[in-house]
Amino acid sequence: MSPARLPRLPQPARLLTLALTLVLAIGLFAPSGHAAPAPAPAGRSAAPTPTGPAPQPATGTPERGDGERQFASADRRSPLPLDTRPAEARPAAKTLRPAAQPACNVGDFTGRTGSALVQQVTSVDTGCVNQLFQLTGTDANGAFREEQMTTVAYALRDASGDYPGDDSTAVEQLVLYLSAGYYVQWYHPADVGTYGTALQTAIRAALDAFFAGAHSRDVSSANAAILGEAVTLIDSAQENTRYLWVVKQLLNDYASATWNPAGMANAVNPVFTVLFRGHQLTGFETAVEADPSVLDALSGFVARNEDQVGGDYGVLEYNATKELARFLQYPGLQAKVRPLTEALAAQSAPSGRMVYQWAAVAEAVGHYDAANCSYYGTCNAVDRLKAGVLTVSYTCSPSIKLIAQSLDGSQLGTTCTSLTGQDAYVHSAVRDNGPVKDDHNGTIEVVVFHSSFDYQVLAAAIYGIDTNNGGIYLEGDPAAVGNQPRFLCYEAEWVRPAFQIWNLNHEYTHYLDGRFDMYGDFNAGMTTPTVWWVEGFAEYVSYSYRQVVNDGAVAAAARHTYKLSDLFDTVYGDQERVYRWGYLAVRYMLEKHRADVDAVLARYRVGDWPGARALLKTTIGTSYDADFDSWLTACANGACATTPTVPQVPECTAADTRxxxxxxxxxxxxxxxxxxxxxxxxxxxxxxxxxxxxxxxxxxxxxxxxxxxxxxxxxxxxxxxxxxxxxxxxxxxxxxxxxxxxxxxxxxxxxxxxxxxx
Known part of the structure; x- marks a missing residue:
């Protein structure tokens, strides 16, 4: 799972808001289940060739993740971000600029070198630099090859000497440019080329100069965002060990009463990512063992700020607890870490206001020191958390059971009505003949957490899943008698006092689609590219059943990015392609070529993946591409501004109306x-x-x-x-x-x- 971070809010709204990774009615498969999209770029585990942790984009978290898998056997979950905006309101993956920003001329960067390049970077606003995170190919090389990065790094060094504590000297643009380069080089190393000692020397000089500056520690809104980006750059450059002193300084200096009103929590939260990713770098463990004072800084941070738990800044406490307890993995540090961690467990409990701290400790102990759980008082943590947190149980129907953290009677009724009503809608859309062979998933368990923060922390601790996403469907093995499919979701706290469960209908579609359309488990269905249908249909049902216009897909249609024949090849990765273009492909096929959909589903239902693939790629092939392109034009011009209706069966004609x-x-x-x-x-x-x-x-x-x-x-x-x-x-x-x-x-x-x- 990738480290989550603080997205930059569009100017002038640099406001600090709490917490997690959210997404509207969209989902992403994971093995034996479907995980709703994650809002941070893929971490080390998702990158194909480089070593070390992946750098983060310094300008916002992507809308959705890149097909992350669940991590049940290792504590791979990254720090939680400080942001409450739903991911649908954020820029898409690798399209990191705010939508309102004017387009930048890439050639202004790729065609300049030396001082001309520096002048160009410092002359534009941050929204322009943000767009460079999406560069590939020759543009990526032109902008971010080592020579270019070294030039900008030395420019940051020189500018840092007179850094005034705000962006009047364009220090932020220089920092962002360097973060963009590391990000693009990580994901496209063949395009950019390798980075070596020349850049390492330059970036160290730049970071040394910035953090040595007197104004780099200013407690002000003008400095907060820039300082946070500079801390992020530490991680992007993989200089986590060298700058542990910066981590300690920020942890020790943080004072909620003055720092939070100034937005300085935005500068503190990235230190947890520096620590999280540090474990993946050679020499990090040795450095902490040589000087374990960072552990005292983490412990002191939690102790001083306990009053923030349960409030807007409680995520900082959780992240600090998590990162302290993560050091239990090192035998050489356990004598130091154990009593600090035990003290955090002792002052918390598996229910109530301090449950998040207790869950963080219990989860880490389970991964790194399970044999000594009695020392921490965290044995049987899963059962204790379930009993303390998931206290509501309700049966919607013989096939739907709800378990919830905090739903009242009215909310339970609303949720059940939405789910049970969706059954008929989906059956009418796919025209199935009942469950596929060998599918025993007759009852779905829907687990609803009270907020995105509760989901991020508690679902991870209870169910052992990666929660850097908007919810997840866990299908299991449908052929196994007694298998319990479930999906985990949460209330959308940002729409309160209105009531909404995020991703409810999208994830429920995954359950119905898996039971009535897709033979076998997740892995079976992924033997050939089926993502266009799996995610596209879930999007289609979620929007059309709820009668909500998919504005993002309509905007995508106007760009005419893909041919229909290309969309049949979609795999997890490009999130706009997976979700918005999946929606467009499914909607087009259902509206214009219903018989072909029926033929493909007939093969999906018996597990004839090669047969379905042949229908799509050979029988259909490119024959619908031109019509699809025309349909996209109509869609963008208003045809998709109304939600589709599922064709209904005709009225029976017998004289007896019974x-x-x-x-x-x-x-x-x-x-x-x-x-x-x-x-x-x-x-x-x-x-x-x-x-x-x-x-x-x-x-x-x-x-x-x-x-x-x-x-x-x-x-x-x-x-x-x-x-x-x-x-x-x-x-x-x-x-x-x-x-x-x-x-x-x-x-x-x-x-x-x-x-x-x-």
């Missing part, structure tokens, strides 16, 4: 409280499955089935009794002849639609 048929429905069904609306269906011999669904309208209708006569609440073989009118019954191998269904008015209902398929 009679249903194959692939038809009855609308405007109504009954008073305690009464019934009865239906019957003539089933042909050999029918393998009958599916009845109800949706829409007001009130609460429960659905009952009886193969031998009218169905009643005391005479039925199966029922679906959710809190609203979204009910589904699937009858496998029904008897030939007439079978009977009834809607019982648990509460008087009207305007309900009933559909039958077999």
């Amino acid at each position: 009679q249903l048929g194959a692939d038809c429905g009855r609308g405007n069904v109504a009954a008073t409280t305690g009464s019934y609306a009865h239906f019957y269906l003539l089933v042909p011999a050999g029918t393998q499955q009958v599916k009845i669904t109800t949706s829409g309208g007001t009130g609460n209708a429960d659905l009952y089935y009886n193969p031998g006569g009218w169905a009643y609440t005391d005479a039925y073989a199966a029922r679906s009794a959710g809190p609203d009118n979204s009910e589904t019954l699937t009858v496998t191998n029904p008897p030939a002849g007439y079978v009977y269904f009834s809607l019982y008015a648990q509460q008087g209902f009207s305007g309900v639609s009933v559909t039958s398929r077999f």
Whole structure:
């Protein structure tokens, strides 16, 4: 998991806000599950060739992660960021400029060297420099080859001598440019070329000069952002060990009463990333063992600022606790770290205000010192945290169970209504015939944390997952009897007092899609490129079911970036391609080529991945590319400004309005409280499955089935009794002849639609 950091807010709003990585109704697969997109660039584990930790972009966290996998066996989770903006409001991965910034001329940087390059960097605003994080190819080499970086590093050294504590001398632009170079070189080393001792010497001179400057420690909003970027540059340049003294200084100097109003927490939080990534560098452990005073600085930081726990700056306390306890991994430091860590556990608990500190200690102990958990008082941490945190349990329907940290009755009802209503919508969209073979995931467990911060901290400690994302669906092995699929999510605290569970409908789509469309587990479905459908369909359902316009996808359509045939090759990586272009591809195919979608899904459902791939790449191939391009134009010009509707089955034509048929429905069904609306269906011999669904309208209708006569609440073989009118019954191998269904008015209902398929 990549280290999270403080995104830069567009000028002039350099405001400090708390916490985590969020994303609107979008999801990202992880092995045996689907993780909603992470907002920080991939860390060391995601880079293919270089060694050492990946540098961070100094201008904002990407909208979504790069297909990060779960880390259940090692403590790889990075510090939490100080930002509450949903990732959908942030720039996309490697497109790090605020949208309102004017475009920069890349040639102004790639075509200059020496003093001319420095003059260009210092003459533009930071929004322009931010755009350079996305350079590739010859542009990346022209801007960031070692010669260019060395020049700018020495310019930063020279400018730092007179640094006034604000950006009037363009120090921030120089820092950002260097961070951009390290970032681009990490991800595109073949484009940029190697960095050697010449740049290392220059960057050390630059950082030495900056941190030696008297105004680098100014407690002011003007200095806060620049200082934070300079600390980030320490990590980008992999000089974490050399500048441990800066880490200690900031930890010891921090005083919440004066620093927080000035936005200086933005400068402090990056030190935790310097520590986190330091463990991946040669010599870091040795340096701390030689001078363990950084451990005292961390311990003192937590002790002095305990009052911040549970508030806007509590993330700082959590990060400090986490980074202190992480040093338990070194035998040579355990004598020093153990008592400091135990003291933090003793002053906290697995519930209440101090639960985050306790969870941080318990998680680290579990990874690095589990045999001594009794010393810290953290044995059985998972069970104790579950009991102390996830105190709400509620059954929405036979197939949906909720476990929550803090949902009241009204919120539970709203959540259940949204989920149960989505079933019929998805089934109508994919036209499935029931669960795929060998899928036993009949009941989903939905775990809802109270906030993004609670999710980041507590879901990680309880479920052992990477939580640098907007939620995650854990599918498990659907063929294993007793397997429990679940998805973890959280309330969107930034929309309060309104109530919203982030990613709820996107992640639930992953569950339904996996159960009814994709044979086997996650790994099976990824043997050929299926991401265009998996993520595109989840986006499509989330937006269209909720009747929300996908503005990001509409904007992407105007750029005409991809051909449809290229999108069939999508894999996890480019987040705009995965989500926005996935949405566009799925929407186009459903609207214009429904028969092809049915053919592809028929192969997905039996695990014929090569067959589905052949349909997409050979049978269809490039034949729809031109029409797709025209469709994108129409989409950008307003055709996608309305949400799509799933095609509904036609009205049944039998004279008796109680009679249903194959692939038809009855609308405007109504009954008073305690009464019934009865239906019957003539089933042909050999029918393998009958599916009845109800949706829409007001009130609460429960659905009952009886193969031998009218169905009643005391005479039925199966029922679906959710809190609203979204009910589904699937009858496998029904008897030939007439079978009977009834809607019982648990509460008087009207305007309900009933559909039958077999």
